[in-house]
Each structure stands twice: as structure tokens, then as C-alpha cells.
Amino acid sequence: MLTLLHTSPVHVPVFDALRDREHPGLEMRHVVHEELLALARSGGPGAADAATAAVLAEVVGEGGATAVLCTCSSIGAAAEAYAARLGVPVLRVDRPMAAAAVAAAPERDTVRIAVVATVDSTFGPTCDLIREEAERAGRPADIRTVLAEGAWKHFEDGDQDGYLDVVARVVDTIIGVDVVVLAQSSMADAAARVVRSHIAVPVLSSPAPGLRAAAAAVPLIPVSPGP
Template identity: 40%
Template sequence: MEGCEMSGFATKAPVIAFLHTSDVHIATFDALCDRLAPDLKLHHEVRADLLQDMTPGGCCAPGFLSGTRAVLTALAEPPTALVLCTCSTLGPLAEAIAEAENLPFLRFDRPMADAAVAQADRIAVMGCLEGAVHATGLLISDAARRAGRQIDLQTCCYPELWDLFCDGALAAYHAAIAEQLAKVAATTDLIVLAQASMAPALMLGTEIPVPVLSSPELGFRA
């Protein structure tokens, strides 16, 4: 096994295990690995069913906690050095479970939240799932509290765009996000993307006059 190809657990080398709720994220993080840490070994676990067991408000279907605990515990088995959750909606509960079980774990959006409050006082959170927007807003508020910063936080949710993602219309999805980014930029000093799936919209060349932070690269660098 070389570079950042998807790995199983047959290798004895340390592995970074990713917990995704969509397989669309695999290529994103493999590309980051190739660019930033080509010798790192990755394992990708895609569990869309975990996200389906959560309501927009963050409530869980019966068995969600035990199921998620089982997934995280299995992922943390040696040779895994760290488990990373790339889903903002799932992140808070996964983090709580990992802390209770003393598992090596990182929410990929936490470094992004810390960077946001260090750079701006007026921050906008954009997302297409209510649960992701809510979770990211709470995370940024917590980061501001820990940093002793006062922030003005606004949230913007576009659930209609999520249908494009679910239908596999990724080009239209990212184009629509880029359009909304340009509008929100007029009302804030910094924008945070609540979902990793939104990050490719930044590559479309749309002029956005304020910084835009997304979790994939910031989380990977952490």
C-alpha cells in the first residue's frame, strides 16, 4: 500500500480512520492527503445510515448511540492512530461518545471554528442541512467562549440545495452554493461552510470579498 490510497486494517503502519456520511468525501480527503501528507495511510468508513438516524434538531432514532459507539470503537482499533469525523451533523454526538469511551478522535470542523473566531467578529455559517448549520454554530460559539471573544454570528441554511447533492447534481450544487456565497459576503466579515461537501464551490472562481473557511483542509492540517 502506497501513499494515501484507501486502506484496510491489514497494515501495521499507523492509520488515520475517517468516518464519513457520504462517499463523495473520499476523493476530497485523498487529494488532500496526496498534497499534504503523501506518506499517511488512510481508511475511509462511509456510514450514511448514521445521518439518516438523526433529525434536523439533532435527535436520534432508537439504537443510534449504541450503533455509533460500535462504529467508532471498531474504527479506533489498532493500527488506527486517530478517528476523524467529517460530518458536522454527526460530529457533536460522535465527539461526546469518543470522549466517554476515551477514543482517539477529532471533529474535522473544530480547527475551522477556532480559525474563524481568531480572524473575525462577524461570522456567517452557511449550510444545506439544518443539523449541520446548528452544530457548526454551536461549535463556533464555543470556540469564541474559550478564546474570550465576542462575535456576531448569523446562520444561513439552504435545504433546497441539498436535493441537488442527493440527486448527484454536484456541478449545479456547487454553482448554487457559490452564488449564495457572493450574496452572504455582503453581510459579514467571514463565512464558514458547515458541510465538507460545499468546499468545491470555492474552486469555481466566483469573486467573494471575504474569507471563506471550510473544514477539509483546515481539519487535515490539524
């Protein structure tokens, strides 16, 4: 069974809809731990690592997960790093997006990528991930970070439309890059609201490619032959 580790309940219907549309029949369980993001935001890099490891151990040990997808960019690196100790695949939702961002950039010496986020704690892990994927592809990366000022307040207030509108407006101001990355799963639907009439570049989000990779990582359970 695939278990999704979230730091906000708003992600649950997003991934349920993706499962129904792209992976019908995939057995999926949601676990929400909002305190992990709070730790990452208040304590800086590494502050949530121990708590994330404890949650993962419980998800696999007591919850019976055979694969885990971490949907929070701020704790994704810690979750991924703990996989070897758990003995099951643990994926971060944004790795496929990061690889796609590097691949989508035109063939030139340097990949120019803008990372848009609504909380500062996301920038470090996301930029490190993109650099890792760029190095793997043999391409240097020029990464620009762009904070969607004021968007997070809308998110905390439950105003998803306001949240997405702020993100989309910020994306529309970005120029001089090859790819725009929406760093948090909660931002995914902002891509459809982007006008970008002045420049046509890909605007990438993580939920769909992340769930695709996780679904592929779920071990197949052999079917016993009938009598």
C-alpha cells in the first residue's frame, strides 16, 4: 500500500483526484502531520528531521506502508534520506519535477530556473534538489528564488482561490528564465491561472509526476493461483 505523508489536509483531495484520474485501483492511505512543517519553518534546516523519521517509522512499522510519498518539499530530503533504514521506497514528491525542469530547459551551458514558493523553508530543499538533478544531467544551474509575498496568509485562512491567484500573479512577473518551478504541492493549480502572454516557458508542479513515480514504486503483490 502507498502511504502519502502530508503536512496539510488540503493535499488529500488533490492526490485522491489524481489517483482516480491517472491510477485507478491504486491503494492509497493519507497521513497528515502539520507539526512537521511548523518545525521546519521555525527551526530551520534539519529541525524536523527527527520528527519526520519517527513518523515514517510509524507509518511503515504500524501502518504497513510498502512505499511512502512525502508531499511536503520542506521535509522531503529528510524523508528520502531515511528510506534505507526503513527498507521500503520513500519518495519526495518534487524530485520528478526537478528532473523535468532540468530536461525542459533549452540546450545551453546553463539551465535557468525560477523557483517560486510561498514559505521560505521550501527554498533550501528545493534548490538543493534541482542542483542535484542538474549535476546528474551534467548541466550547471542558475536558480532564482521568488517568494509569493502574502500568499501564505491566504492559505492559512483557507482561501485557496486567493492563494492560487497570488502565486499566478507572481509567476506572470518572472522573465529571463527557461523554466518556472512551483515548489510546493499546494501551488499546483496556480499553473492553470498563469497568463504568461509575454513569454512562453513551462510552469511545472509536483503532484502529478510525483504520484506517478510513487505508484511505479509500489511493490506488486503476486496473485495466488486459483485451485
